[in-house]
Amino acid sequence: MENKVKGVVVRDKTRAFNIGKKMILAIQNNGAIPKCGNCGVVLPLKDGIGCHTDPWAHGNDTELKNGWYGCKPCNDNQGKMKLCGWKKSEKYKKFMIKRNKEVENDK
Numbered sequence: 063m064e065n066k067v068k069g070v071v072v073r074d075k076t077r078a079f080n081i082g083k084k085m086i087l088a089i090q091n092n093g094a095i096p097k098c099g100n101c102g103v104v105l106p107l108k109d110g111i112g113c114h115t116d117p118w119a120h121g122n123d124t125e126l127k128n129g130w131y132g133c134k135p136c137n138d139n140q141g142k143m144k145l146c147g148w149k150k151s152e153k154y155k156k157f158m159i160k161r162n163k164e165v166e167n168d169k
């Protein structure tokens with residue numbers, strides 16, 4: 063009965079990238095040393111996140127072709143934006159000024 067209600071989207075898709083996919087994304091982006099695909103901070107697999115290029119929240123799949131390997135601050139700031147839209151936004155510019163300083167301080 064509930065499944066027939068109009069406008070209800072039934073989703074059983076996986077939101078998180080599994081460790082294998084995460085590893086592949088990390089290697090694709092950064093070679094031997096895993097780094098955030100956005101800010102470039104060195105990022106061990108246990109700390110890295112399989113991020114969505116086109117957000118899961120908008121109905122996009124957790125597939126390698128829709129993934130990038132990133133750190134939590136970058137993933138949090140991207141939020142529900144598409145990666146390309148995020149990178150063109152004012153929010154991104156402000157975030158990256160702050161983030162670059164943080165990354166520098168961590169070195």
Ligand SMILES: [Zn+2]
Nearest residue numbers: 098101133136
């Ligand atoms: Zn990052």
